[in-house]
Amino acid sequence: MRLTPMETLLTILAVTLGTQITRWLPFLLFPERKDPPGVVLYLGRVLPPAMMGLLVIYCFRNVSWLSGSHGVPELLATAVVVALHGWKRNVLLSIAGGTAVYMLLVQVVFA
Amino acid sequence: MxxxxxxxxxxxxxxxxxxxxxxxxxxxxxxxxxxxxxxxxxxxxxxxxxxxxxxxxxxxxxxxxxxxxxxxxxxxxxxxxxxxxxxxxxxxxxxxxxxxxxxxxxxxxxxxxxxxxxxxxxxxxxxxxxxxxxxxxxxxxxxxxxxxxxxxxxxxxxxxxxxxxxxxxxxxxxxxxxxxxxxxRRGNRPAGLIGLGCTALSLLLFGADNLVIPAMILLLLVLLGGRRKLCA
Structure with a gap:
């Protein structure tokens, strides 16, 4: 512990405040009683698929494409997820299969 | 209920x-x-x-x-x-x-x-x-x-x-x-591609540590700019 307990507490409270501001802001701007404007409804409809795209790329942000394993474990495991999901469309199976393949690749094949 | x-x-x-x-x-x-x-x-x-x-x-x-x-x-x-x-x-x-x-x-x-x-x-x-x-x-x-x-x-x-x-x-x-x-859902595909594309571009331009905010701004601009097309 490098900070004093009071400094630690204040840092934790600051981080919490910032995080919770980002979560509450839209709900405070557009309270339940009022109908949000059309553009907000439109964003509410198109943002989920767009943000899912963002999160997928975000997960791959630290992959080193030019060195190390060149992203092969990530791409192979993702291909397994896509293939399993196209085949059975079972969320748990797709995720378990992809994760198992990835663990095998990084622990054994590309270790 | x-x-x-x-x-x-x-x-x-x-x-x-x-x-x-x-x-x-x-x-x-x-x-x-x-x-x-x-x-x-x-x-x-x-x-x-x-x-x-x-x-x-x-x-x-x-x-x-x-x-x-x-x-x-x-x-x-x-x-x-x-x-x-x-x-x-x-x-x-x-x-x-x-x-x-x-x-x-x-x-x-x-x-x-x-x-x-x-x-x-x-x-x-x-x-x-x-x-x-x-x-x-x-x-x-x-x-x-x-x-x-x-x-x-x-x-x-x-x-x-x-x-x-x-x-x-x-x-x-x-x-x-x-x-x-x-x-x-077919109607979601353009927005999904916009999310992938804007974030990939942001990763290339700004690097792994700073990609989220530029990606959000970029995809917001594209989604708002393409509203007419995406609504059709």
Missing amino acids: DGTKSGFSRALKAAFPATVPVMTGYLCLGFAYGVLMADAGYGVGWALLLSVICYAGSMEFVTVSLLTAAFDPISALLMSIMVNARHSFYGLSMLGKYRGTGWARPFLIFSLTDETFSLVSTLELPEGVERRDFYFWISLLNYGYWLLGSAAGALAGGVLPFDSTGMDFALTALFVVLFLEQWQ
């Missing part, structure tokens, strides 16, 4: 299987976070406090480094707003679905993480289950997994009975699967 006890437990039964991938990911990542806190010299009490009141995976990892640097709460506040700005987009998307959720609503808003958002925004509401109860259980279960992982990591301080390297891929796989679920 089924406000009975049986309706509530039926919602739990429907919600639990949906949260299993998050359980895997959160237990692993929460554990890793707890270990880092322990390594930095902070006990289980501190590790849990941050998880209980802040509850934001990636930001908690950043906080570990803030707690080992010089004391600077203003930077900590600004950084947490930057790192979690995407949560405001989640809120915008959930205005409608979280409407009229009554007593559960404050907790639903408090606990809207990446993973919880991806589930509540993508999954179809199962037949015979009340919306409020379904979202409440998904949110509460995920919260519980994260707290459990954090506490276990801080207590164990780095000793795992098996090699879990790569297990955090479960969350990547979860996002890929939920992207595919969104993709099933």
Whole structure:
């Protein structure tokens, strides 16, 4: 512990405040009683698929494409997820299969 | 409206299987976070406090480094707003679905993480289950997994009975699967591609550490600019 307990507490409270501001802001701007404007409804409809795209790329942000394993474990495991999901469309199976393949690749094949 | 006890437990039964991938990911990542806190010299009490009141995976990892640097709460506040700005987009998307959720609503808003958002925004509401109860259980279960992982990591301080390297891929796989679920609906495809494209471009231009904010701005501009086309 490098900070004093009071400094630690204040840092934790600051981080919490910032995080919770980002979560509450839209709900405070557009309270339940009022109908949000059309553009907000439109964003509410198109943002989920767009943000899912963002999160997928975000997960791959630290992959080193030019060195190390060149992203092969990530791409192979993702291909397994896509293939399993196209085949059975079972969320748990797709995720378990992809994760198992990835663990095998990084622990054994590309270790 | 089924406000009975049986309706509530039926919602739990429907919600639990949906949260299993998050359980895997959160237990692993929460554990890793707890270990880092322990390594930095902070006990289980501190590790849990941050998880209980802040509850934001990636930001908690950043906080570990803030707690080992010089004391600077203003930077900590600004950084947490930057790192979690995407949560405001989640809120915008959930205005409608979280409407009229009554007593559960404050907790639903408090606990809207990446993973919880991806589930509540993508999954179809199962037949015979009340919306409020379904979202409440998904949110509460995920919260519980994260707290459990954090506490276990801080207590164990780095000793795992098996090699879990790569297990955090479960969350990547979860996002890929939920992207595919969104993709099933034809109308979602352009927006999905815009999300992938803008973020990939932002990664190329700004690098791994600074990609989120530019990506959000970029995809917001493209989505707003293409409103006419995307609505058609």
